[in-house]
Amino acid sequence: MKILAFESSCDETAVAVVEDGRKILTDQIFSQADLHAVYGGVVPEIASRCHVESISLLTERAIQAAGITRRDIDAVAVTYAPGLIGAVLVGVNFAKSAALALGVPLVPVHHIRGHIAANYLAYPELEPPFLCLAISGGNTLLIDVRGYTDMKIIGATRDDAAGECFDKTARVLGLPYPGGKPIDELSRGGDDNRYSFPIATVDGNPYDMSFSGLKTAVINLVHNAEQKGESIDRAGLAASFTKAVSDSLVPRTMRAAAELGRDAVVVAGGVAANSRIRADFQKAAEQQGVKLYIPPLRLCGDNGAMIGAQGYYEYLAGSRAGSDLNAYATMDI
């Protein structure tokens, strides 16, 4: 079954064709990151306009690159939540028109479910149940994935997402947006014990997280140094900061896996590209005797293929949308 899939929830316009939920026939991504970099973050109006400008052409290109004709498409899948509302709306409306024009079913997909499904594309043997840590620019969630469409959030950040924390740390260091990759590069070779940063625990739920204190600590450290005319060890700061994020995520995830009796851990989302976090998970999984799945770098960030993968399982579960499908800025998984 071939699914034409759309993703437009933030600053990537992405169109893919995925076969039977596991095989990428094409994965076209147009990143707007350069357009937003000058503002230091995503400007929602610019994102929406850019999606409108690129989605038709990207769709034509995807169908051509997949080596199929429009008649070969069996269903259309689209991210309908969560995300920047104007941006999500562009994908939803385009997908509705495509499904109507092609006479095929329309399948709505939750963006974070898509990030999880990126792992199905990379690992043919992976099947639920497993425990998933989803770490992206807007979300940080611990999810018990009981089935392909049966998931329960067991922990979440109470404030900032891990990715947001990377982006703000990069900004205060004068690094470009999005800041995760530049921080990752800067931290290599840096002393991760150079600065001491807080690792928050949250009363009431050991699986909940908090990153706003860490973000504030980094900002204060840099501003204080600037005011005193002191120089900062930038590589040491990036490494110490990344260690603090990793120490907040990795032990908590492994503990949750042990307590829920899950023998597989899946990491998903843009921050899963971080080299330190990947290495720490690798070590922890080996120690605990748990199977670890992290997508290859190209599938960590937003892409259309992950929506096609999850769309397949949503389709099998009977999920269908009509032309009244709406976009939502927030939605439980």
Ligand code: KG4
């Ligand atoms: O999943 P994603 O592409 O978009 C959302 O759905 O939010 O995640 C984007 C986030 C950004 O905050 C970006 O800075 C972060 O992923 N990111 C990284 C790395 N690469 C991207 N964070 C840490 N280390 C990286 N190597």
